[in-house]
Amino acid sequence: MKILTTSDLHSYIYPYDYSDNKEKNMGLSRLSTLINEIRDNDTIIIDNGDVLEGSPLSFYHFNFDEDNIHPMSRVMNYIGYDYINVGNHDFNYGEKHLLKHLDYLNAKCITCNVLYKNEFIGKSYIRQMSNGKKIGIFGIVTQYIPNWEKEENIVNFKFLNAFEVCKEKVNELKDKVDYIVCVYHGGFERDLETNELLEPETFENVGSKILNEIEGIDILLTGHQHRSISCKVKDTIVTQSASNAKEISFVKINNEITSSLLIADKEADYEMLKLVDEDEKKCQVWLDEKLGESKVDLKVNDEFDARLNKHQVITFLNMVQKDISNADLSSCALFINAKGFNEYITYRDIVSTYTYPNTLVVKKINGKTLKAYLEKCAEYFEIENDEIVVNNKYIYPKLQHFNYDMVDGIDYTIKVSNDIGNRIVELKYKGKDIKEEDSFSIVLNNYRSSGGGDFSMIKDSKVIKEIQTSMVEILAKYILKNKVIDFEPVNNINVIK
Template identity: 40%
Template sequence: MTVREQINLTILETSDVHGNILPINYGTNEETALGLAKIATVIKKEKDPNPYTLVIDNGDLIQGTPLTYHYIRFANQLPNPMIKILNTLQYDAGVIGNHEFNYGMKVLNQAVHESSFPWLSCNIVHKATKEPYFGKPYIIKSFPNGLKVAVLGVTTHYIPNWENPNHISELAFEDALQSTKKWVAYLRDHEQFDVLVVSYHGGFEKEIETGKTTEPLTGENQAYEICQTIQGIDILLTGHQHRTIAVDSLNGVTVVQPSFNGKGLGKITISLEKHGESWVVRDKQADVIMMDDIETDQEIIGLAQEYEENTQKWLDQPIGIIEGDMSIQDPMKVRIEEHPLIEFINKVQMDAADANISNTALFNNSSRGFSSKVTMRDIVSNYIYPNTLIVLQISGDDIKAALEQSATYFQLSSDGRITVNPNFSEPKPQHYNYDMWEGIHYIIDVSEPEGNRIKELTCNGEPIDPAGLYEVVMNNYRAGGGGEYTMFKNKPVIKEVQTDMTELLANYFLKHKTVRAEVNHNWKVVGGNYPH
């Protein structure tokens, strides 16, 4: 009986790190289980005993935290901190994500230039030549004993729907699925390899278990079709959706998606056996290692120290002044009576998107609003999600339906008090699913049955036309129908603003310096008692 040589190949994936290095929440500076400083501990542990290790970043690396924002705006004469860390950890490749473009091509090209590893994307091409913009779209990684692994990079081609056109004027974004088919065929015909890895900055458009469509087939996410229709892929690394996925086999393809913000590290273990001059895959296992009980790596902390110290100083410097009172003492009252913080956020959204109607939420009950001197830390404490903005074209009926959905947030107690519907607080708090609107006038009457609570709905002094079309700016989560707002699904997208709201709020203060705390009383909640 012939005893064949066997090895285990480990593939490690980060994705959607979004600028997170240290394990902290920048709004509070409290420690939290995320970031490259924790991930580094696992990467070093995995690589140390095993020379057969491949480490890949799947995109959305260089943007997303106050640290990366501060670096780009005020310290870009230094090396990019995210690249510095990936270089130190000896990453084998990176894939271009959609948020890589947010700061413009100069910043992205500099990051690519500083990298000791290649950046891959087979479907981002020169508009004129149609050649891959970032050079070779794949790598062939050679290991001891002749093992060769091909890694092909692919990026969601939906980027032109989000990004500032000036940032991508020289680029074309070809269909990710079709480009993957083309380049997988090219690799088969022109290269020799034992394992084929596709690293795709995109996610799943269908349920992995059933194949049921879960979102419009826009092409933004095509991972399911990639697994089902392209033969020869061993591993599919995914991202973009911020999900935690570990699937040993989807039509023979092993899939991971490692959460986001450095909360998890994707790990795929491949058992291979030597057959002649080639290696044959015998088994594949997928896992996502979460950072909850992982220690921080002090080398990475040291690499980030200068950037972090400067960021912390900047976070506590005033960037604007509030005239009046924009503080919050009672979050329930904010949702019953218009509050200057909500009006301000809506005003910033309308300004950024050039829209006349807007909605937003008070995301949780720990928001304290703004004191007279506003710091960047105040902004990230009050606006806690990395949302971007979308302008949808919706009907008057859609506006009414969305307001009725919001109005289900309230219920009346037996003694006539307005309280929160338990569906919005159990089993987890979902206060972010109650929206408040600007640019229209309306009344929520909690004494009426659900579905019949919106009264006196007008726009510019006229009743809203049920069949009329209106352009409304909202965050990307809501625009996708998140929070049971199904009336927004599949509606025409007029514009997308791909700058995070925290940056938009900061930029507004930097431009205007002083903001008045004011309300225009365009909505109110009635029909019950609430102490004033």
């Protein structure tokens, strides 16, 4: 028996990066060729979620072509997936689009800890191997989704405890099958070798808890953290593949179970690409539409430096957020692999810089909360060999550069050598020291507003208003309206040793 599993595809079908259209070892079209080379009559093909959101093609679909079938739904049927699990990002565009995707797919949904209008969206399955042995397969997704997702997108969904459902399913299956496969859209909160805790125990990731406390799982197929994992922990084979269809997990069951990760280095499946060729052509035309031009250098060449010495593209993003919200303060992060804007700005620049379908929320905070928020952000840095570097917890086990926010509208200094919680050594608004009782309005993205990234102090703050337009659309409209972007650089954040 062979089990091929994709995870965190994020709507990357084509074998290139949309920021420059240069071919890379990525894209479901390359993995499709690999799947066709490997599959036989005793092969199971699984997807582990996060397929509907991510690439510009997906953004284009939801904003300009949503009445048609999502490109990912079409190519997944072409490949012939047997089972699918849902991921947290599959809820980003609301129940209508997720249910439409699930209804169109020929694959069976195995997500066992999510209910829609009090009915489970998936169930476990038993599959017989060619040698007569049986495999039990079920899926679970991180229960942390309500902490990130906009409420209107999940109002009819209920998310059960992933660990408890996993335990129940193992108990249900263990006497009926020879092998148990758990497909988990979540990752690991502990180091797989040392068992050292790597992150706060929020239950976003419970992979280690599953491995440590539930006996009987033969294969644990994971995702969410975008890591490359193929190993054995105790008696369980564990895999996880990199995002954007760069890899596929390959598990073989013979007398023993083995696993490996295969790279997307094959030729693209051009028959598959024919199914979405018109969608892609329209998307590419849209991406290259000129919106305006910038007199300020907004191109990001060094991500670390752009965070250490706040890049002016952050100033611009915050400027736009303040413009539409009229908030006193604005906060945003430089997302992973953000490219910034060229002199002549196109949609390609925007979606390569602002890579998530976030909306905005304006909240009311006081000086005490603002300082606590900035102290949390300041944890991003640490001192190593007398140099300022990124705190390793923002790199391993998962890249979390998006959890370092930069705030405009205030001036502040981060002293990295100070203890965590005491790093904000200067904090001023309009030249005056900020007091605990001072009151401000601040505009943030909906992910941060809901406490995403463990920013509980922001989650607990009062909502003034919500702006339901996506930030990509807000940026495009601002640039189209103003045509020429020109402003004085704002260097309001000072990060020192």
